Amino acid sequence: MYFNFKPKEKSALDAQHEAQKIAFAPIIFQCVRVLKEWGILKLLYENDKSGLSHEEICQESQKSVYSISLLLESALSADIVELKNDRYFLSKVGYFLQNDPMTVSNFDFNHYVNYLGMYHLDEAMEQGKPAGLKYFGDWQTIYPALSKLPSKVKESWFAFDHFYSDGAFEAALKILKTLNHKTVLDIGGNTGKFSLLCAKTLKDSTICVADLPEQIESAQINIKKALLQKQITTFAIDILSSLPLPRGYNIVWMSQFLDCFSEEDILKILTKVYESLEYDSRVCILEPIWDRQRLETSAFCIINTSPYFTAIANGKSRMFKWDNLKNLIEKSSLEIECVHDNLGFGHSLIICKKIKENNGNK
Numbered sequence: 440m441y442f443n444f445k446p447k448e449k450s451a452l453d454a455q456h457e458a459q460k461i462a463f464a465p466i467i468f469q470c471v472r473v474l475k476e477w478g479i480l481k482l483l484y485e486n487d488k489s490g491l492s493h494e495e496i497c498q499e500s501q502k503s504v505y506s507i508s509l510l511l512e513s514a515l516s517a518d519i520v521e522l523k524n525d526r527y528f529l530s531k532v533g534y535f536l537q538n539d540p541m542t543v544s545n546f547d548f549n550h551y552v553n554y555l556g557m558y559h560l561d562e563a564m565e566q567g568k569p570a571g572l573k574y575f576g577d578w579q580t581i582y583p584a585l586s587k588l589p590s591k592v593k594e595s596w597f598a599f600d601h602f603y604s605d606g607a608f609e610a611a612l613k614i615l616k617t618l619n620h621k622t623v624l625d626i627g628g629n630t631g632k633f634s635l636l637c638a639k640t641l642k643d644s645t646i647c648v649a650d651l652p653e654q655i656e657s658a659q660i661n662i663k664k665a666l667l668q669k670q671i672t673t674f675a676i677d678i679l680s681s682l683p684l685p686r687g688y689n690i691v692w693m694s695q696f697l698d699c700f701s702e703e704d705i706l707k708i709l710t711k712v713y714e715s716l717e718y719d720s721r722v723c724i725l726e727p728i729w730d731r732q733r734l735e736t737s738a739f740c741i742i743n744t745s746p747y748f749t750a751i752a753n754g755k756s757r758m759f760k761w762d763n764l765k766n767l768i769e770k771s772s773l774e775i776e777c778v779h780d781n782l783g784f785g786h787s788l789i790i791c792k793k794i795k796e797n798n799g800n801k
């Protein structure tokens with residue numbers, strides 16, 4: 440049974456109120472950001488028994504009565520703080536905004552990476568280019584720029600990326616272990632996080648991180664720091680170039696990689712992977728797939744990450760719905776052997792094998 444969104448019964452008044460939450464979402468978002476940056480949500484969290492008066496919050500934060508009253512009123516209207524006997528308390532929603540790692544990672548990613556560029560979403564869709572990326576420099580896609588992004592942007596991009604994939608790596612490695620294969624090609628291996636964990640978990644494995652030259656530099660630094668140069672090698676490649684992939688690996692691992700490309704390019708990549716593969720090898724694809732989620736919150740987060748790919752990352756890609764990805768895998772002549780769902784925060788691990796000679800895309 441796949442997840443889907445069901446219509447929700449609402450009165451007209453409730454529906455109108457929900458619509459205002461969306462209409463004012465950017466304003467409330469920025470008020471929360473300032474409350475967080477000025478340490479006010481933290482202050483309220485630390486004073487959760489007695490709460491704080493308006494004056495106490497002004498004194499503690501050293502901010503003006505005017506600013507604090509605007510921020511607290513906005514937070515009150517959005518159920519982020521509660522007011523009892525003239526004292527402010529953090530609500531449950533405020534608690535998650537301040538302390539929940541998933542919310543913090545989504546929030547920072549949306550502020551630092553997406554906020555400015557999302558204004559150009561329509562332009563990006565019309566041109567098939569990441570029109571919002573211009574705020575950070577003049578690049579065709581975000582990927583070669585990752586190591587050169589402004590520090591807060593870079594920090595929140597990596598925190599967001601790692602938050603979701605890291606959670607699934609350990610569970611996925613337990614499954615990889617059962618495949619009994621010893622050589623792994625980690626395509627789109629980024630800073631080497633998965634490869635390092637793989638090397639430590641599957642001690643007799645050898646791994647190669649393949650990525651753009653800019654990422655390979657960072658991966659090499661991390662591999663060297665961990666003294667794992669003998670076990671982990673690197674291979675600089677633009678997967679869309681004519682350079683072939685290194686051959687002879689038993690496992691081709693792609694985590695949060697295919698979602699960085701258009702459908703046309705995914706098919707080219709899967710065909711290239713297919714051609715590099717021996718018959719008994721496996722292709723392991725780790726992706727968050729929105730209609731394979733247990734929880735509505737997970738599906739909501741995955742779906743609403745797609746516009747980042749359009750406006751900021753590359754203008755062309757998206758998070759997957761299961762049928763999209765399944766059709767692409769099948770077109771490439773790989774056979775889906777099994778799918779493991781709900782790894783980490785809701786990733787699916789799709790294990791594929793080579794079944795027949797690929798005579799072009801089917």
Ligand SMILES: C[S@@+](CC[C@H](N)C(=O)[O-])C[C@H]1O[C@@H](n2cnc3c(N)ncnc32)[C@H](O)[C@@H]1O
Nearest residue numbers: 582604627629650651654676677678679694695
């Ligand atoms: C979203 S990150 C995923 C990183 C990591 N696999 C994970 O699960 O956290 C996508 C990775 O794909 C790489 N990438 C994007 N376009 C590429 C290309 N054309 N050739 C090779 N690597 C590419 C990026 O540099 C980045 O490291």
